[in-house]
Amino acid sequence: MGARVVVVDDDETLRALLQRALENQGFSVTLLSSAADLERRLRLAVPDVLVVNTVLPGMSGIEVCRRVRTTPSTYRLPIILLVAGDDRDEALAGLAAGADDCVTKPFSAGELVIRIKSLLRRINPSLLEHMIKVGDIVLDRDSHRVHRQQKEVRLGPTEFKLLELLMRSPGRVHSRSEIRLSLWGDDAKVNERAVDVHINRLRKGIGLEKAGTVIRTVRGAGYSVGDLSSK
Structure with missing residues (x-):
């Protein structure tokens, strides 16, 4: 069982693509489609990395970042935010809200894998050893x-x-x-x-x-x- 990654995105095709790429690298992957699903999940278990899209049903990914950072059980959870490639302000807002890194769309699954590994090397390198x-x-x-x-x-x-x-x-x-x-x-x-x-x-x-x-x-x-x- 590798590092546990939760991906929150309402694009089913993208979720499946990221799941294959991450599992091929040994990560344990959970796929969710909404912020409400994520809230329920976090009450049960906190993953090692959270990947969340800025656009989600019911709540933005930026608001998700804020809530994660103000909740005692998750405030240290590493977060990668997926943002539209032409929206620099959204990326900056996400970083200000607590995201550790932003990946702009469109991106390759390989790029996201590299970003996750880079983040873990800085925050919790033992997960990659x-x-x-x-x-x-x-x-x-x-x-x-x-x-x-x-x-x-x-x-x-x-x-x-x-x-x-x-x-x-x-x-x-x-x-x-x-x-x-x-x-x-x-x-x-x-x-x-x-x-x-x-x-x-x-x-x-x-x-x-x-x-x-x-x-x-x-x-x-x-x-x-x-x-x-x-x-």
Whole structure:
């Protein structure tokens, strides 16, 4: 599971084009068509990057930027704004409202991929690295291998994605709803109980004798990878 990108645009053709380009580069992509859809999504989980068009049903992309920047849970969310190529004032207004970058239409999907990677290198470069290390756990995105205390541990594909999600932000508590959305999207057949099941499998998979507790449960809030420095 690569960096999570949410694309908000009411142009279905463009959304499909961007989805293919981003997924080919390893990004996890969610497509939305309106600001209302985005608001509902952000209440459940905050992505790693938001790509939003200035023209949306019900609310402009510029207003979306303002709201994101004034909401405590999303004020640090990286935003790329898609603007009409002949509207410089709109681009400036978007940057003033909180967008980190603007891409003018028409643009190639490849350009957007480059802009997203450039933004992540500045803000959160770990999302682009293939190796993640937290304490004595090392996760390799490219080979899909996990080592703990220099011993390889075997994980199923869902447990691997779950561990990657937690390791990308050690210490941060992820709610069950956020984990479910990140791993299974909008699949209505998967409930939050499935999160607990896979957490237990992950604990067994990475649990070594006398290795201490790795996955921390925060009652009523969710799960996190704890501080392993004292283990």
